[in-house]
Amino acid sequence: MALDKAEAQKVIVDQLEKKGKSKSKFYLKDFYAFFPDEKPRTVKNIVNELVGDGILEYWSSGSTTMIGLKGAGKQAGAEGED
Amino acid sequence: MAKHKTPLLDQLESGPWPSFVSDIKQEAAARAKNVKGLDYQIPADVCEDLLGILELSYKDGTTHWKHGGIVGVFGYGGGIIGRYCDKPLDFPGVAAFHTVRVAQPGGKYYTSAYLRQLMDIWDLRGSGLTNMHGSTGDIILLGTTTPQLEEIFYQLTHEMNQDLGGSGSNLRTPADCIGSSRCEYSCIDTQELCYYLTMRYQDELHRPAFPYKFKFKFDGCPNGCVCSIARSDLSFIGTWKDAIQINQAEVKAYVDGQSPAGGGSHSSRDWGKFDIQKEVIDLCPTKCMAYVNGELKIYDKECTRCMHCINVMPKALKPGKEKGVSILCGAKAPIVDGAQMGTLIRPFIAVDQTMDKQLSDFDSEDEWVEYLDEKYADITEFVELVWDYWMEEGKNRERLGELMIREGLQKFLEKTETDPMAVHVQHPRTNPYIFWKEDEVDGGWERDIEEYRKAHAR
Numbered sequence: 441m442a443l444d445k446a447e448a449q450k451v452i453v454d455q456l457e458k459k460g461k462s463k464s465k466f467y468l469k470d471f472y473a474f475f476p477d478e479k480p481r482t483v484k485n486i487v488n489e490l491v492g493d494g495i496l497e498y499w500s501s502g503s504t505t506m507i508g509l510k511g512a513g514k515q516a517g518a519e520g521e522d
Numbered sequence: 523m524a525k526h527k528t529p530l531l532d533q534l535e536s537g538p539w540p541s542f543v544s545d546i547k548q549e550a551a552a553r554a555k556n557v558k559g560l561d562y563q564i565p566a567d568v569c570e571d572l573l574g575i576l577e578l579s580y581k582d583g584t585t586h587w588k589h590g591g592i593v594g595v596f597g598y599g600g601g602i603i604g605r606y607c608d609k610p611l612d613f614p615g616v617a618a619f620h621t622v623r624v625a626q627p628g629g630k631y632y633t634s635a636y637l638r639q640l641m642d643i644w645d646l647r648g649s650g651l652t653n654m655h656g657s658t659g660d661i662i663l664l665g666t667t668t669p670q671l672e673e674i675f676y677q678l679t680h681e682m683n684q685d686l687g688g689s690g691s692n693l694r695t696p697a698d699c700i701g702s703s704r705c706e707y708s709c710i711d712t713q714e715l716c717y718y719l720t721m722r723y724q725d726e727l728h729r730p731a732f733p734y735k736f737k738f739k740f741d742g743c744p745n746g747c748v749c750s751i752a753r754s755d756l757s758f759i760g761t762w763k764d765a766i767q768i769n770q771a772e773v774k775a776y777v778d779g780q781s782p783a784g785g786g787s788h789s790s791r792d793w794g795k796f797d798i799q800k801e802v803i804d805l806c807p808t809k810c811m812a813y814v815n816g817e818l819k820i821y822d823k824e825c826t827r828c829m830h831c832i833n834v835m836p837k838a839l840k841p842g843k844e845k846g847v848s849i850l851c852g853a854k855a856p857i858v859d860g861a862q863m864g865t866l867i868r869p870f871i872a873v874d875q876t877m878d879k880q881l882s883d884f885d886s887e888d889e890w891v892e893y894l895d896e897k898y899a900d901i902t903e904f905v906e907l908v909w910d911y912w913m914e915e916g917k918n919r920e921r922l923g924e925l926m927i928r929e930g931l932q933k934f935l936e937k938t939e940t941d942p943m944a945v946h947v948q949h950p951r952t953n954p955y956i957f958w959k960e961d962e963v964d965g966g967w968e969r970d971i972e973e974y975r976k977a978h979a980r
Contacts, residue, residue: 491599
């Protein structure tokens with residue numbers, strides 16, 4: 441059965457908030473672990489949609505991309521990008 | 523007078539080579555003069571402050587750039603790299619100094635009008651500094667501020683029909699040689715294949731999809747002018763399956779000195795009479811050639827497509843007629859496990875030479891893409907098998923080549939549905955063990971013990 445976006449969003453937000461005390465940015469592969477029965481490609485598509493919806497945001501070093509809840513972490517405030 | 527004193531940078535200009543310091547100073551002076559009267563959208567002294575912070579980095583022996591950023595353009599997860607300095611009060615011009623990666627045109631063909639249009643945008647909305655080209659091949663625009671990113675993106679896409687390139691854990695901007703557009707050696711239309719895969723994999727190019735970066739590069743022939751074999755996770759190299767085409771009369775013309783060897787590329791001094799034995803036959807790495815009684819013979823089965831004989835005698839020798847691509851996997855620069863060249867996985871995937879229709883032969887681009895879907899189906903099938911495996915098994919920040927080493931070639935062949943073959947073996951018989959799987963053995967592992975005991979006492 442296809443992964444429901446609303447349900448997936450709830451799982452992702454819950455998991456990121458739970459882990460948010462120790463870190464604010466996650467690798468794409470970390471999201472695969474939230475949905476062990478789904479294909480990585482399916483999870484990737486939902487994560488990217490949630491970025492488009494403004495729930496998540498990318499952080500990029502230039503070589504690697506990480507993903508976190510929008511506004512989480514220090515950088516946006518520190519760089520005046522709020 | 524310069525805004526910052528830069529004695530250490532000034533010294534870099536004293537060497538024999540053109541200096542990037544001189545380039546930045548030149549741009550700083552041009553921006554200060556502002557002959558065109560531009561209403562600069564980022565600080566006019568951005569280049570001065572760039573020199574200042576670089577000088578400070580040399581003095582302090584450490585970088586003053588922070589690592590990464592959250593900025594981008596809407597809908598894209600690549601193409602923009604956020605850069606901030608940690609001395610924004612001392613160097614306000616480079617407080618934010620983001621990089622924009624612009625996808626380079628196929629074969630890097632430009633018109634001067636295109637370059638002028640690009641620079642008109644960049645002089646107004648950025649530092650005016652560029653890097654032509656980055657290692658991946660992109661046009662790199664160095665240094666702008668966050669409010670300018672969407673403006674630049676809008677102008678690039680709407681006024682220049684020009685897309686951003688890839689960065690981060692995305693498919694990076696595919697790069698190709700000029701291919702058959704100008705090169706007689708090319709065995710494939712590199713620009714068609716590069717463009718097709720770029721369009722097919724737009725989502726992977728613009729949004730993070732993988733554990734780390736992933737690069738495609740396309741060489742039209744084994745001369746490898748874009749060096750895909752060393753610079754890309756999937757290297758596509760045009761090749762041929764049948765025999766090298768020989769024109770014996772032209773071979774004789776080279777031997778008799780009527781045609782200059784190497785297309786005359788070494789004619790600036792007298793190297794003496796062309797010696798086919800010394801300059802071609804003896805240099806063949808597999809010794810598969812001979813020149814006997816005025817006739818050139820090639821044992822093509824042994825040829826490893828080094829291209830030397832074809833390069834030296836291009837009028838006499840041409841690649842074969844049955845053309846396609848070799849695909850090599852896993853090349854990368856050092857970080858983990860050191861630098862790696864690509865491993866040859868698929869020696870030959872045929873590309874149908876009769877499928878030579880161009881975009882202009884179709885009513886729409888969609889119809890053309892459908893045609894290319896069919897033409898390159900074997901290639902895309904392989905690409906997606908590789909990605910499925912890497913997305914599933916690759917660790918965070920693990921390149922494909924590192925995964926291939928960690929899990930072994932046997933696993934990679936299995937996952938990419940590739941039958942093992944002799945070309946996969948680099949050193950025969952260094953490992954005496956062969957591990958068979960049950961489904962590879964007639965009868966499997968189960969045996970009839972009663973039947974066995976009839977011939978073997980306990």
